[in-house]
Amino acid sequence: MKPIFILNGPNLNLLGEREPEIYGGNTLATIEDALRNRAAALGVSIDFRQTNHEGVLIDQIQEARHAASGLILNAGAYTHTSVAIHDALRALSLPIIEVHLSNIYKREAFRHHSYVSPAATGVICGLGAQGYGLALDAVAEILKASAPINRSPHA
Numbered sequence: 001m002k003p004i005f006i007l008n009g010p011n012l013n014l015l016g017e018r019e020p021e022i023y024g025g026n027t028l029a030t031i032e033d034a035l036r037n038r039a040a041a042l043g044v045s046i047d048f049r050q051t052n053h054e055g056v057l058i059d060q061i062q063e064a065r066h067a068a069s070g071l072i073l074n075a076g077a078y079t080h081t082s083v084a085i086h087d088a089l090r091a092l093s094l095p096i097i098e099v100h101l102s103n104i105y106k107r108e109a110f111r112h113h114s115y116v117s118p119a120a121t122g123v124i125c126g127l128g129a130q131g132y133g134l135a136l137d138a139v140a141e142i143l144k145a146s147a148p149i150n151r152s153p154h155a
């Protein structure tokens with residue numbers, strides 16, 4: 001099966017150092033490690049990336065069209081600004097889960113609007129690093145439910 005892409009946008013490389021009271025103490029590398037273990041337990045593979053550049057994120061979302069079986073996206077601040085990311089997501093026919101570590105609805109008003117949500121299958125926010133794991137469970141479950149049943153010819 002194709003990997004599940006887990007894409008992270010701007011400033012998420014600073015997790016652990018940046019506003020830990022909001023984003024928690026986990027680094028992105030720790031989150032990636034935990035997701036690799038969880039993916040192995042679920043029998044799926046992941047392709048985990050981070051970029052600070054909007055165009056690179058769009059290229060990666062476009063790549064997911066043919067190279068991924070599902071997409072987990074924390075677009076960081078581009079969530080609230082990027083029509084281009086919204087458009088790129090609308091070109092996908094994959095399960096898409098939007099993740100935010102913080103509860104964006106509890107924060108400044110400019111974070112209350114997401115250009116990602118209307119293109120997403122589901123949204124998880126406010127659960128910290130745990131949200132990524134829950135998103136992976138959800139994508140694995142959706143893929144399992146949509147997989148063709150492998151019937152033996154002799155059954």
Ligand code: DQA
Binds near residue numbers: 010078100101
């Ligand atoms: C974030 C929330 C965004 O508003 C913010 O710009 C981020 C991180 C989160 O994971 O909580 O960079 O996506």
